[in-house]
Amino acid sequence: MGNVLNQIGIENYIFLCVILFSIGVFGVLYRRNAIIVFMSIEIMLNAVNLLFVAFSTYHQDAQGQVFVFFSMAVAAAEVAVGLAILVSIFRNLNSIDIDNLKNLKG
Amino acid sequence: MDQTYILLLLLAPLAGFILNVFFGKKAGHNGAGYLATFAVFISFCVTLMYFLQINKTATPVQVNLFEWFSFGKVTVNMGILLDQLSLLWLMFVTGIGTLIHLYSVSYMHDDENRHKFFAYLNLFIFFMLLLVTGDNLLVMFIGWEGVGLCSYLLIGFWYKNQDYNDAAKKAFIMNRIGDLGFLIGMFIIAYLTKTLDYAQIPDAIKFKLSLLQEPQQMKFISALSIAALALFIGACGKSAQIPLYTWLPDAMAGPTPVSALIHAATMVTAGIFMVTRMHFLFDLAPNVQNVIAIVGAVTSIVAATIGLVQNDIKKVLAYSTVSQLGLMFLALGLGAYEVAVFHVITHAFFKACLFLGSGSVIHALHGEQDMRKMGALKKWMPITYITFLISSLAISGIPPFSGFFSKDEILMTAFHENKVLYVIGSVASIMTAFYMFRLLYLTFFKDFRGTEEQKHHLHESPALITFPLIVLAILAAIGGLISFPGASWLNQYLAPVLGAKEHGEHHLGTTEYALMAVAVIGGLIGIGIAYAKYLKKGEVPPADEEMTGLHKVLYHKYYIDEAYEFLFVKPINALSTFFRDTLETALSGFVYGFGKVTNAIGDQGRLLQNGSVGRYLFFFVMGMVAIVSYLFYNKIV
């Protein structure tokens, strides 16, 4: 089958991932809903994962893909913890609007 | 052997001081006084011994006590030099000192702090001895400042009166202005000659001059002239010459014996002593000599004019002292050192006598000093009157009293050197005669103008007071003999110190006799005017507020004090207030300002941290973008 990248080009993947990453960043900034913000962060991580796989192919090397597993584990753990925090906030404030979190400042 | 005697000479008064400080209070009613007198008397005896010795051998005694300190290339020893000049000074310092101590025993009899008074007097004698006997300028400076200190302590002796304290302070400060000049003078001499010893300075100067070429020689000499001028400023302070004379009249705040001893006979002549000591320096600087002569002449006339109208008995004497000191400086400026010294001695006698006499009067009147409230005292105080009369005649230059000889010599010298100065001096002399007799008439003649209460208590002073008066009156009468025109013992005596005379002795020719006659006539004129005005017409000086015109100006001493106040004291106090209130606050505020600004920035910064995650992320990303694009821009990435 050969290297897919011969037909697509690693640059294109990099561009794709950069844009996807930026959308993630944008989402984090744009939304007040904590859940959506979490999702945006997941988009960022996914963009990187995709790039890992692309580089893995580029180098014809398995390590990149192995790293993606770790990255997924991290994402899962983060989401678990993040949602746990979110739940306790929701219990206290009955809201998950991150703009309401302004008690600490100055 | 010499060392022991010299230590005895010096330390006797110091011991008197220390004993009086610690035990004076317990030493019985008059114990402190007699102790102090005795201490000075010991010094007088030692002085006398050396004086007799030097008259025979004509060799000075020099003793090095110990090395004091060194600076630059100069090492300063605590050295004592007893030569003709210092012994002469010692003679009248200790002699008159003894008398005045004795006088004070009675005079201060009622003061609760007597022992301190005598302690200070002794300390003064000690410093005066040091001033006179030191063999270098720095030891002289110890004495110089020391007598200033004692003067301060004694002027302010009645410390509860803040006016007296002001006067004391003023005396000290004025002296210190002069002392700065003295210091600078010393620095220059030390720098140029690498020594401060009188004995070595002339040789060092000669040696230096021999090494230098013509132009450098001139420079060297002009530097020395500056030194001479600086030293003269010091002398001005101590000897109350223009512009630093105003402290002396105020110094009359002290007890009268102090005025007699310190502010008439001894301390104020320190300036003359110093100039005489350093005569070789002044001889090299004719310009400075001119300055000295002019300052002396002007001081004598200015002080005399002020003295004409003063009503305070001691003030008159004080201005008279300033005036006489001016005459001495006139002589110094003309290079006639021995003449100045002569006048110092005679002046010491008669002025001490006058002051003590006035003290006797004041004592009798329980502290009254205003002549307008005196009169007719000769009835009650004959001895005081007679001694006072003799001294007045002496100061007025009436032969055969001592003042005639000394003053005549000054005027004669002036006549030969500079006619203008002669005229000024003569006028001052006439004025002296006038105000002295004005004083005499107002005090001792006509009717008593004081209260009945005072009149009731009038009495002649006790023997302890009259005895010194009599001794001093005798000295004032015959003191002129030590330098009888044409056959001067004094000039010969001082010759080893002052060197060969360039002026030579005045040959008693027609001119000289004419001058003497003029002087005597002048004195008589002054006395005559006073007689006409105060005895014949019986005038009494007007009350302060009734004075007008020139009289008022003179009475207020040409407003010099006010001018000084306005020119120096006020501005410096204003500056001080400005510094204290404005500049200090501003500087302090400037430093605090840093803190305030930082804190203000901190407060503003807290607004940035508003708690919003969005904002934090925004700055995060902006920071990231900035860093990445900076590196990108630099083609690093």
Place this chain on the structure above:
Amino acid sequence: MNTLLIITGLGVLCLLLEILNFRKGIVPFTVVGLLVALGVTMNDYGLQKGFYGNMIVVNNFSVAFSSIFIVLAILLISMSDDFYRREHAKISDFVAIKVFMLAGAVAMVSFGNLSMFFLGIEVLSISLYILAASNRMNVRSNEAGMKYFLLGSFASGIILFGICLIYGAMGTFDIAEISELSSSAELPDWFFIGIVLLTIGMLFKIAAVPFHFWAPDVYEGSPALTTSIMSTLAKIVAIATFYKLLTGMNAQLSVAYEWVLLSVSIASMTLGNIMALRQENVKRMLAFSGIAHAGYMLMAFLNLANSASVLWYYAAAYALAGVAAFAVVLNVCRDKQDENIYNFNGFGKKHPVMAALLTGALLSMAGIPVFAGFFAKFGLFMHAINAGYLVVVIAAVINSIISVGYYFKLILAMYTKDALDPVENPKPIYVVVAAIALLLNLAMGLFPSLVNNLI
């Protein structure tokens, strides 16, 4: 190597002890275990070896830093018993999380492969998210956890992106290989972009300006013990890791890059110090102080080659002083609503010893001899001067002056103000911890040669 195993095992054992209903023994047991780990770690000093396919590399750097981490962890964990007295049922969870966090920290300084680094930093971060939010009935704690989590995972994304690009450039995650490859001429630019993104991520972790915003809020909101961990242990872990990343991968730092670090360093100290001046909450103040110290520590990065010892010394001095200070703060604010400065009023009269300990700690942070903070700061100055960056030294000097302002605010409160509430006896554990930390700090001062020789 064994360090990591022991610590991880210890964490698991903690959880097991809970099951065995042996809660009271958890803290002492952990402390003993950590002491063993410390011994084992220090035993490795001088060793230079990679383990498990070079995943873990033991060298003096890792040993030195691991040791100080363990020491800090011992001190911090020993205060847990009293701190969590109200929720003692969960003590095993808290202790275990801290122990795991320590494992992450050790992994971060001894990684030989970027995957270990990434996992380590995530273990550390996630533990801290949890600990920050652990007082879940408290809105402020929730908020702190949430903020930290959001910003932290954002930064994780960036770090991951950086690692990804490095991998793209090198084709490997192994530090040694990367180091070798990075000196070759044919180097894709991705590598440098990756380094820059990693740098940004790490700057976030050490809370340097402009990535510092989370720190004050999170420090203030978190339970005090967590704050003390963040401001001492977590901070120096991050800085050490950052250092190791840059040196380990043999990144040829350009002048422009150094200027970026320099600017960040100066900005951090200035902003941290100035903002700290006006803080009323002690934890928040120490957060800004921590930002400033991060700025100081960045000075060590200006000449990477030989600054490991200086960095270690500074980090250790700072962290020990921090632990001492926090131990006192924990005691003072034990039953208080917040950590406001007025809680310290009159403390000097109430508890002279503890006040003295806090004073010492603050003086160390301010860089006043004879505390180690002074030697550390001086070492940094010398280092920066050696590197030729006088600007940053002058900035640091000026900042040190500002910093005295707020450190002394606390001291003033202790000694010159009158106490608000009655005297109560201090808990011995806090005194002991503060005293040990300060003594260690002082002891470091006696061996200034550590500044140069340790690593």
Place this chain on the structure above:
Amino acid sequence: MSTVLIIFFILSAVTLATAFLTVFTKNPIHSAIYLVLCFFSVAGHYLLFNAQFLAVVHVIVYSGAIMILFLFTVMLMNLNKEDEVHKPRTTRLAAGIIFILTCLVLLAIFIQTKPIVGPYDDTGVDYQSIKVLGNVLLNEYMVPFEFASVLLLVGMIGAVLLSKREKTEKK
């Protein structure tokens, strides 16, 4: 234009579009669904690379686990309404600027980098089959693999610690 390229573009378009929609959609449930789509398209990319195992794991972990977690939370909190207030205009503007800036800067950098010349490596050696991955993961990457378990353990403890309701708590 090869088929692969066309597939790539289509997939990319789907990925970006769904990602955008995730961010923009007001209803959280819809966002979640778009996100699932996005994840599927990423999995498509993986398949394009012939990384089947990874693609499967990706779908299982993200779409299966993480998304369920999200949805579950959304449901739990009853958030399936479009009640979110928009951020202020300035904030949204800032977000837009940031987005554009990030994109531009990163893209500019990557465009500016040295282009890759010549064909890509194609060793022909199998590097991404389950067998190879397993080998790498359990030999070389054994320690990180184990360490990842620590990570998950921490996450688990944390989640429990944070959300376990205590007896003393009301409600």
Place this chain on the structure above:
Amino acid sequence: MDVSIVLILLFAGALLSFLSGDKWASKTALLTSVVALGASWLVLCKHNAKEVVGVSYLWSQKPNIHVALSGDGLSLAMLMLTTALLPLIILSTFGRNIQNAKSFYSLIMFMGFAMAGTFLALDGFVYYIFWELALIPIYFIALLWGSGEHKDRQRAVVKFFIYTFAGSLFMLAAFAYLYTKAGSFMWTDLAKLDLSKTEQIWIFLAFFAAYAIKIPLIPFHTWQAAVYEKAPTAGTMLLSGIMLKMGLYSILRWQLPIAPLAAKSFMVIFIWFGLAGVLYGSVVALRQKNLKKLLAYSSLAHVGLIAAGAYTLNKDGLSGAVLQMISHGFAIVGLFLAADIIIDRLQTREISEMGGIRSQAPKFTSMFMIMVLASVALPTTFNFVGEFTVLYSLFFKKVWFAIIGGLTIILGAYYMLKMFQNVMLGETNKKPFRDVSWSEGLTFSIIIAVTFFFGLYPKPINDLIAPSIHQIMFLIHSGPRLL
């Protein structure tokens, strides 16, 4: 037996005072400080017997730090000043009611330790440590035992601390720089360094920042008056008697030898700094209403003169500066003691509320008068010797310097006598005034004895410091840097 024993004794004194409890702290401190004085006397004797009393231990190889203590005349002279003043300062506090006495005396002893260390240290690093250490005790002394409105005191003391700390940090940076050049902190190595002129200028200025604030020279003096006023008198004595000498000593020891070129090119400017201080301090003192502030400004004027002397870079300037440092130390302690006695008895610091004390307390008056006279440098007092030498050195540079510096003898006399008049003289004060107690009298007597003894016979001190001064002169003026 070397100099370190004195340091150890002082440190032990600090510890013992703390341990001996509030009741015995003052006695312990006095005893240990007297022992330290004895020890430093023995060390001095050894030094005079041509034995080496300096020591140097290697502290750390890399960075190269030695615990090097100097045993030369200059350091020993300053050490003697410190150890001699310390018992006097402690003695002067007897009979005062001091709370938490053990901490108070412990801090005093500790400060003595730190200051002695500063004077002895020959290694720049160790020197800096001592320099900073001296700052902390005085901070607490002034803060905790000071007087006046709480807020004001805190403000003044914190400002003092931050200000002086700020200055010394620049010095620290300079040392760091020097170390990178020399590879050592040893004074001998640093003085040997051949630095370019630009480097020297920067280093000179960095040192200057530390010293100008510590001494203080105007316009860096703003902390001084406030702190002197607020601090307890023992603290003020420590500050004015010893601590500000640290700055002056350091100019001689560190600043001039290390940066001689800069010193030479800036000489005139820095002499003006000093002279400006003389004038400014004197003028401000004239109208001070507060007794302690007045003394503070007098101190400002005096140290200005000393600094000017030091910056003349000639032998007289340096040795005169040392002499005046020592004499000023004694005199100012005496003056502050007098001030303290008055403030203690009358419970006011305002000069306007004083007056009329002389008739109530004759002994005190005499002693105070002598201190005033020493302060205005009357010949035969120690101060005169120093002032004279310094003025001569200034004269040596330029006549104007001497004249302006010499104004101090006029202005000094003016404000001191004015103060004396307003405080002591006049109508008897209505409040009762107890004459000096035995401890106060003893303190005064010792100070007076020292003042007059060295005023008449300064040779021992001159001989002691002459070799050091010579060495420093050599370092400043010799072209190629050798030692």
